[in-house]
Amino acid sequence: xxxxxxxxxxxxxxxxxxxxxxxxxxxxxxxxxxxxPRLLAILCTGVGxxxxxxxxxxxxxxKFVSPTTGxxxxxxxxxxxxALVFWPGSTLWGRALFAFAAAIxxxxxxxxxxxxxxxxxxxxxxxxxxxxxxxxxxxxxYIAYRYEMTQALSTWLTGHFSMVLKGRYEIVYLVxxxxxxxxxxxxxxxxxxxxxxxxxxxxxxxxxxxxxxxTIAAMITASVVVVVGSISxxxxxxxxxxxxxxxxxxxxxxxxxALFGAVFVLVCDMIGRMxxxxxxxxxxxxxxxxxxxxxxxxxxxxxxxxxxxxxLNLFQKEAAR
Numbered sequence: 001x002x003x004x005x006x007x008x009x010x011x012x013x014x015x016x017x018x019x020x021x022x023x024x025x026x027x028x029x030x031x032x033x034x035x036x037p038r039l040l041a042i043l044c045t046g047v048g049x050x051x052x053x054x055x056x057x058x059x060x061x062x063k064f065v066s067p068t069t070g071x072x073x074x075x076x077x078x079x080x081x082x083a084l085v086f087w088p089g090s091t092l093w094g095r096a097l098f099a100f101a102a103a104i105x106x107x108x109x110x111x112x113x114x115x116x117x118x119x120x121x122x123x124x125x126x127x128x129x130x131x132x133x134x135x136x137x138x139x140x141x142y143i144a145y146r147y148e149m150t151q152a153l154s155t156w157l158t159g160h161f162s163m164v165l166k167g168r169y170e171i172v173y174l175v176x177x178x179x180x181x182x183x184x185x186x187x188x189x190x191x192x193x194x195x196x197x198x199x200x201x202x203x204x205x206x207x208x209x210x211x212x213x214x215t216i217a218a219m220i221t222a223s224v225v226v227v228v229g230s231i232s233x234x235x236x237x238x239x240x241x242x243x244x245x246x247x248x249x250x251x252x253x254x255x256x257x258a259l260f261g262a263v264f265v266l267v268c269d270m271i272g273r274m275x276x277x278x279x280x281x282x283x284x285x286x287x288x289x290x291x292x293x294x295x296x297x298x299x300x301x302x303x304x305x306x307x308x309x310x311x312l313n314l315f316q317k318e319a320a321r
Contacts, residue, residue, distance in 0.1 A: 003266045007042065008035045010270055012278045033166045041164045041172050042269050043262045045224050045231065046238075048175035050261025051182055051254060052217040053235020054242075058193040058250055059213045060111060062125045063243070066235035067221040069126035071133035073232070075106025075218075076225040078140045080156050085147050092226065096171050099222040106136060107218040108211065159231035159284035161269060174223045178216050179258060186251035189213050231265075231284050233291025238264055240298055264290075 008031070009015050015035065019027045053066040060070070067073050079102025083095040090098075110132050114125050144150045155163070182189075188209045192199050199206040224231070238261045239253070246253045265283070268290060272281035 003263060003270075004039055004043070007039050007266055007270055010273050011035065034164075037166045037169050038161050038164045041161060041169045041227060042265050044172040044175040045228055046234065046262035046265030047179060047258040048172070048220040048224055048261075049231060049234040050238040050257045050264075051179050052220040054239040054250060054254060054257050055182055055189060055213045055217045056107075056235070057239055058189050058248070059210055060114065060125065061193055061195075062122060063240055064122065064126040064236065065129060066126075066233075066239075067217065068232045068236060069129040069133070070107060071110045071129050071136055072103050072107045072218050072221045073225060073230045074133040074136040074140070076103040076222040077153070077156055077230060078102050078106070078136055078143075079222070080226065081140050081143055081149060081153050084149055084152055085143065092168055092171060096223065096226045099226050100219055103218040103222040103225075104215055107214050111210070111214055156225060156229045158282050159229035159287070160280075160282040161228060162280055164227065169227050171223050172227045175220055178220050178223075179254075182213070182216050183251070183254055185209065185212065186254055189250050229284065231287055233287050233295065234261060234265065237291050237294050237298070241294070244298075244301070 009017070011030075011034075013027075013030050015027045015031055020031060049067065052072070056065045056067065056070055056072075057063055076099040079099040080095050082102065083090050083098035087094055087098075110129055113132070114128055117124070117128070140153070141150075144153045188204055191202055191204045192206055192209045192213070196206045199209070221235075239257050242253050242257045242260055246256055265287070268286040269283055272283055272286045275281050275286075
């Protein structure tokens with residue numbers, strides 16, 4: 001809440017609480033048309049992308065799967081481009097429908113493919129997703145060059161909140177009911193994450209819950225991409241950091257993951273606005289830098305503690321002998 005209030009008064013145009021209370025029309029207009037919508041978009045983006053990453057990691061049983069490494073963002077970008085090419089006069093909601101369909105199909109295809117892979121190494125699965133996403137990005141680039149849409153597509157290739165204004169960001173509100181739906185099915189996602197046989201033994205419809213979870217994650221990602229553009233790392237870093245302290249159970253970590261995701265994006269956005277003021281850095285750049293640092297630290301942490309766990313296990317076996 002403190003960061004949200006601070007965010008409302010950070011920007012090129014100086015806005016003060018006193019001026020708003022006195023009814024300054026110019027500052028009030030900037031506040032209602034730009035600052036407040038931007039804050040709401042930031043919160044929905046942080047909450048949504050974090051929860052989407054948490055769902056995908058649980059369902060795929062892999063801590064390195066996310067909307068970025070699962071081809072969901074790339075698929076949503078392809079959907080937006082198809083809307084621009086085949087429906088030039090489409091509204092933001094029309095483009096969102098294309099993005100929803102493409103993101104859902106792309107995510108389903110990725111999960112179907114990794115289920116067919118016999119050896120699911122913890123690093124191989126996200127690498128497959130990255131390669132799959134690169135193929136989709138290549139197709140997107142080809143279509144963009146073919147139909148001279150590269151400049152129009154560039155808006156969705158790099159995430160930024162500078163274009164978030166009243167009247168053209170409300171699609172991101174879809175994140176709220178989707179996150180609530182994810183919370184309601186959290187226990188089912190936990191069970192499905194333990195495997196097909198385990199789910200059947202407990203009477204949980206494996207395929208239905210799997211595709212429901214993937215659809216929720218894909219729709220959250222697509223709604224964010226349509227409004228803000230692509231933002232990497234959030235769905236990868238935030239759930240892993242929370243899991244280090246809270247464990248892997250979705251119902252126990254979903255609220256914490258959502259809140260920390262909102263805080264993380266808020267901090268990155270304020271850094272982007274203040275770093276080279278009065279100019280602004282794209283949120284994708286700031287998140288990429290901080291996310292890379294956190295990701296490397298996370299890998300080193302897991303590597304070190306993984307070795308300790310192996311040594312402890314060997315010691316216990318030796319003591320048992």
